[in-house]
Amino acid sequence: xxxxxxxxxxxxxxxxxxxxxxxxxxxxxxxxxxxxxxxxxxxxxxxxxxxxxxxxxxxxxxxxxxxxxxxxxxxxxxxxxxxxxxxxxxxxxxxxxxxxxxxxxxxxxxxxxxxxxxxxxxxxxxxxxxxxxxxxxxxxxxxxxxxxxxxxxxxxxxxxxxxxxxxxxxxxxxxxxxxxxxxxxxxxxxxxxxxxxxxxxxxxxxxxxxxxxxxxxxxxxxxxxxxxxxxxxxxxxxxxxxxxxxxxxxxxxxxxxxxxxxxxxxxxxxxxxxxxxxxxxxxxxxxxxxxxxxxxxxxxxxxxxxxxxxxxxxxxxxxxxxxxxxxxxxxxxxxxxxxxxxxxxxxxxxxxxxxxxxxxxxxxxxxxxxxxxxxxxxxxxxxxxxxxxxxxxxxxxxxxxxxxxxxxxxxxxxxxxxxxxxxxxxxxxxxxxxxxxxxxxxxxxxxxxxxxxxxxxxxxxxxxxxxxxxxxxxxxxxxxxxxxxxxxxx
Amino acid sequence: xxxxxxxxxxxxxxxxxxxxxxxxxxxxxxxxxxxxxxxxxxxxxxxxxxxxxxxxxxxxxxxxxxxxxxxxxxxxxxxxxxxxxxxxxxxxxxxxxxxxxxxxxxxxxxxxxxxxxxxxxxxxxxxxxxxxxxxxxxxxxxxxxxxxxxxxxxxxxxxxxxxxxxxxxxxxxxxxxxxxxxxxxxxxxxxxxxxxxxxxxxxxxxxxxxxxxxxxxxxxxxxxxxxxxxxxxxxxxxxxxxxxxxxxxxxxxxxxxxxxxxxxxxxxxxxxxxxxxxxxxxxxxxxxxxxxxxxxxxxxxxxxxxxxxxxxxxxxxxxxxxxxxxxxxxxxxxxxxxxxxxxxxxxxxxxxxxxxxxxxxxxxxxxxxxxxxxxxxxxxxxxxxxxxxxxxxxxxxxxxxxxxxxxxxxxxxxxxxxxxxxxxxxxxxxxxxxxx
Ligand SMILES: Cc1cc2nc3c(=O)[nH]c(=O)nc-3n(C[C@H](O)[C@H](O)[C@H](O)COP(=O)(O)OP(=O)(O)OC[C@H]3O[C@@H](n4cnc5c(N)ncnc54)[C@H](O)[C@@H]3O)c2cc1C
Numbered sequence: 051x052x053x054x055x056x057x058x059x060x061x062x063x064x065x066x067x068x069x070x071x072x073x074x075x076x077x078x079x080x081x082x083x084x085x086x087x088x089x090x091x092x093x094x095x096x097x098x099x100x101x102x103x104x105x106x107x108x109x110x111x112x113x114x115x116x117x118x119x120x121x122x123x124x125x126x127x128x129x130x131x132x133x134x135x136x137x138x139x140x141x142x143x144x145x146x147x148x149x150x151x152x153x154x155x156x157x158x159x160x161x162x163x164x165x166x167x168x169x170x171x172x173x174x175x176x177x178x179x180x181x182x183x184x185x186x187x188x189x190x191x192x193x194x195x196x197x198x199x200x201x202x203x204x205x206x207x208x209x210x211x212x213x214x215x216x217x218x219x220x221x222x223x224x225x226x227x228x229x230x231x232x233x234x235x236x237x238x239x240x241x242x243x244x245x246x247x248x249x250x251x252x253x254x255x256x257x258x259x260x261x262x263x264x265x266x267x268x269x270x271x272x273x274x275x276x277x278x279x280x281x282x283x284x285x286x287x288x289x290x291x292x293x294x295x296x297x298x299x300x301x302x303x304x305x306x307x308x309x310x311x312x313x314x315x316x317x318x319x320x321x322x323x324x325x326x327x328x329x330x331x332x333x334x335x336x337x338x339x340x341x342x343x344x345x346x347x348x349x350x351x352x353x354x355x356x357x358x359x360x361x362x363x364x365x366x367x368x369x370x371x372x373x374x375x376x377x378x379x380x381x382x383x384x385x386x387x388x389x390x391x392x393x394x395x396x397x398x399x400x401x402x403x404x405x406x407x408x409x410x411x412x413x414x415x416x417x418x419x420x421x422x423x424x425x426x427x428x429x430x431x432x433x434x435x436x437x438x439x440x441x442x443x444x445x446x447x448x449x450x451x452x453x454x455x456x457x458x459x460x461x462x463x464x465x466x467x468x469x470x471x472x473x474x475x476x477x478x479x480x481x482x483x484x485x486x487x488x489x490x491x492x493x494x495x496x497x498x499x500x501x502x503x504x505x506x507x508x509x510x511x512x513x514x515x516x517x518x519x520x521x522x523x524x525x526x527x528x529x530x531x532x533x534x535x536x537x538x539x540x
Numbered sequence: 541x542x543x544x545x546x547x548x549x550x551x552x553x554x555x556x557x558x559x560x561x562x563x564x565x566x567x568x569x570x571x572x573x574x575x576x577x578x579x580x581x582x583x584x585x586x587x588x589x590x591x592x593x594x595x596x597x598x599x600x601x602x603x604x605x606x607x608x609x610x611x612x613x614x615x616x617x618x619x620x621x622x623x624x625x626x627x628x629x630x631x632x633x634x635x636x637x638x639x640x641x642x643x644x645x646x647x648x649x650x651x652x653x654x655x656x657x658x659x660x661x662x663x664x665x666x667x668x669x670x671x672x673x674x675x676x677x678x679x680x681x682x683x684x685x686x687x688x689x690x691x692x693x694x695x696x697x698x699x700x701x702x703x704x705x706x707x708x709x710x711x712x713x714x715x716x717x718x719x720x721x722x723x724x725x726x727x728x729x730x731x732x733x734x735x736x737x738x739x740x741x742x743x744x745x746x747x748x749x750x751x752x753x754x755x756x757x758x759x760x761x762x763x764x765x766x767x768x769x770x771x772x773x774x775x776x777x778x779x780x781x782x783x784x785x786x787x788x789x790x791x792x793x794x795x796x797x798x799x800x801x802x803x804x805x806x807x808x809x810x811x812x813x814x815x816x817x818x819x820x821x822x823x824x825x826x827x828x829x830x831x832x833x834x835x836x837x838x839x840x841x842x843x844x845x846x847x848x849x850x851x852x853x854x855x856x857x858x859x860x861x862x863x864x865x866x867x868x869x870x871x872x873x874x875x876x877x878x879x880x881x882x883x884x885x886x887x888x889x890x891x892x893x894x895x896x897x898x899x900x901x902x903x904x905x906x907x908x909x910x911x912x913x914x915x916x917x918x919x920x921x922x923x924x925x926x927x928x929x930x931x932x933x934x935x936x937x938x939x940x941x942x943x944x945x946x947x948x949x950x951x952x953x954x955x956x957x958x959x960x961x962x963x964x965x966x967x968x969x970x971x972x973x974x975x976x
Pocket of ligand 1: 090091126127128129130131132133134136137138149169190191192193196197198199200201202203204205206207208209210257258259261262263264385386474475511
């Protein structure tokens with residue numbers, strides 16, 4: 051008999067307090083409605099939240115958080131729920147604070163190239179708002195039409211254009227935060243490097259564990275004079291990888307450089323039917339360059355020549371927006387397409403030094419064969435951020451566990467060659483047990499100091515990022531002392 | 541020998557410890573400029589390895605000895621005044637750990653001098669996109685601790701935007717690290733950001749990994765000088781044009797005069813790319829400036845290098861008077877107006893504002909300074925959403941005013957971070973914002 055000593059919380063009075071802050075419509079408590087919130091983009095983990103609250107303002111968020119603080123209720127921020135590491139996964143006995151009604155663009159300052167938005171604003175609304183004036187917001191995750199800025203901030207999201215312009219953290223100037231005790235602080239500002247610790251910098255990428263961002267000041271960039279996308283197809287992944295290295299070491303920094311392997315090419319051709327990625331290619335490379343017309347013209351030639359030297363069969367280029375979008379369409383739909391190839395897929399997000407690309411891809415292939423799963427590869431080749439998509443069927447008992455094990459092997463491989471567990475999706479609930487592969491107890495302790503300063507009671511998004519003995523017992527034990535000595539855990 | 545010097549000598553060897561009296565004069569003077577009172581540290585220690593540094597700090601931690609951390613002391617006088625028991629320099633931690641040419645990253649020990657790094661990278665056609673103060677002396681650790689870079693922020697961002705990973709010795713002496721050696725990484729908290737600009741108050745950085753860039757093929761700088769209005773208009777036009785500069789600095793007339801590049805306000809705009817692009821952009825901007833009635837010239841090759849070098853030097857270096865240097869920030873759109881106002885408060889001041897970020901430097905001779913004037917200038921910057929921090933100033937002046945000028949609402953949070961990282965308050969105590 052399983053006798054759990056879990057005291058059941060009496061939610062009634064708490065819900066009353068929430069309703070006093072956000073009104074009855076702002077609180078979701080019916081079981082059927084709560085189902086929507088039981089997982090994020092990582093659908094293999096599910097946990098229904100006890101209550102969902104939908105605030106509209108910073109003050110409301112602060113009041114809700116204060117109620118949580120007073121009653122020691124764990125709370126979890128959620129944006130659009132597209133996260134891929136289980137960052138917004140509810141825990142038992144928790145409140146989910148969802149920013150879906152915080153969708154206002156609060157101010158646009160073109161002269162100083164910045165905008166202030168509420169966290170629920172969808173990523174590509176920012177660009178839409180300022181594009182008429184010749185500006186754009188650079189970080190563009192493939193999920194940009196659905197994911198929220200708050201989620202982007204929490205995950206430090208990247209995108210296909212981050213090679214040249216950087217990821218979310220390089221574009222956030224300041225934040226208004228509700229801390230886990232319900233107090234409101236402003237960090238950063240309208241100008242970078244304000245006096246004091248860079249709290250903005252440490253908050254970005256903290257996955258909701260340090261508090262809730264309720265206003266975000268973003269930098270916007272001037273749209274380049276000229277943009278060109280170049281598509282090259284190769285008969286081997288190695289050749290495409292070599293082209294990537296040559297382009298970078300040739301001193302060219304493209305705005306983005308993406309690669310897809312044969313399996314993912316065919317997946318998107320099936321789904322999007324673009325007809326522009328050749329199905330028989332082993333790999334395609336998409337390179338976007340931007341700048342002045344002279345620069346783009348010159349770099350287009352140079353990149354084409356490099357691709358040819360590395361055995362590219364065909365090279366297509368597109369400069370007008372419609373054609374460019376068409377070339378990108380397949381890449382942006384790659385995850386969705388994988389969903390069509392197989393009932394389920396599991397994405398990894400490891401990073402490796404660019405130069406290790408051919409070796410690592412080969413190893414991933416072996417691992418796939420060893421475990422008996424197909425793996426489609428799409429990745430941000432320019433910065434060595436891999437997205438192996440392991441295709442599987444979750445209805446087969448034990449499949450998920452096998453696939454997770456395979457995913458773990460891939461991550462360890464990334465760390466072994468000097469890379470990282472995650473380039474943009476975050477550690478979340480998914481990868482925290484691998485943190486000891488990359489970081490020593492002393493490293494993790496220093497990170498926990500940050501958490502202890504912001505979130506002393508541990509109420510903000512508990513159980514994420516850091517391994518806990520209870521849940522990662524296995525993984526922790528597998529960490530032999532020997533491994534600690536030899537592995538360069540950078 | 542003092543007890544401290546003796547005990548630390550047993551860790552690092554006696555050749556790596558100098559008692560206060562034996563420290564070379566120049567360095568002793570520099571260190572003294574960072575001290576609150578005439579109570580001197582007992583010694584300076586130069587660990588040779590990260591492990592030695594770790595032992596030194598562990599020892600200090602046990603004994604509650606307060607430590608002033610430094611690299612090569614080029615910016616030791618910046619920030620708040622301290623009172624410490626010893627000085628620890630990372631100067632001898634100066635090894636290149638890895639230059640991953642194909643991955644465009646470099647990993648170095650923190651005491652490596654910036655100029656040495658640039659030399660190494662240069663042989664592979666790459667560079668660190670930073671232009672710090674005193675490039676010949678500055679160490680990488682010091683650059684990170686003070687977030688010190690200059691005009692290149694326009695294109696490449698600040699130090700924070702280029703630091704990919706680091707290791708450090710914690711206040712308790714343990715070695716820790718964060719980030720990594722790859723250009724994209726979200727595993728764990730971004731402690732690199734927290735340490736950048738933290739003035740050694742959270743830990744002692746022992747190695748850093750930076751993103752590097754390919755050296756541009758060509759470079760050119762357009763110098764425009766003239767009235768404030770015309771310069772402001774030129775800036776507005778530049779912002780809305782298709783031109784992409786890697787630096788665009790606004791200069792006060794004092795600074796323009798000091799550089800001998802014309803009269804009135806100045807705008808220095810640098811382009812780096814392929815030769816065709818540099819030529820095209822330089823010509824376009826020159827024309828734009830001339831249409832607004834500005835004087836203009838294009839600098840290239842050696843002249844250009846000299847110009848930027850001179851701009852980076854403490855401008856009144858030749859002067860024997862003590863100088864006050866402030867780091868300032870103002871909204872970019874208010875840069876010209878603020879500069880004009882600042883100039884009214886101290887007419888001789890040399891001011892430079894990076895027009896993209898609104899960050900800048902303000903310098904003037906100390907005899908022109910009173911606490912009141914500085915506070916006046918500070919509130920001017922604050923009224924434009926900015927700040928004014930005193931970097932370098934005579935000790936007597938620093939004793940009279942808050943050097944940082946932080947006016948936000950997260951001091952408690954900063955204090956609890958400090959408390960977590962350095963519970964005994966032994967690392968650069970009092971050097972930072974809010975007496976942290
Ligand atoms: C098809 C698809 C493609 C994707 N492509 C990319 C890609 O190219 N690049 C990339 O980086 N990611 C990508 N992602 C992952 C995901 O879209 C990003 O991580 C995104 O930033 C999550 O935003 P969200 O609003 O959905 O956040 P959620 O999933 O709701 O939350 C993510 C995390 O943020 C926290 N959070 C949310 N709002 C706040 C707030 N206001 N304050 C503090 N914490 C908060 C949550 O607690 C959680 O930990 C993709 C996902 C999908 C499904």
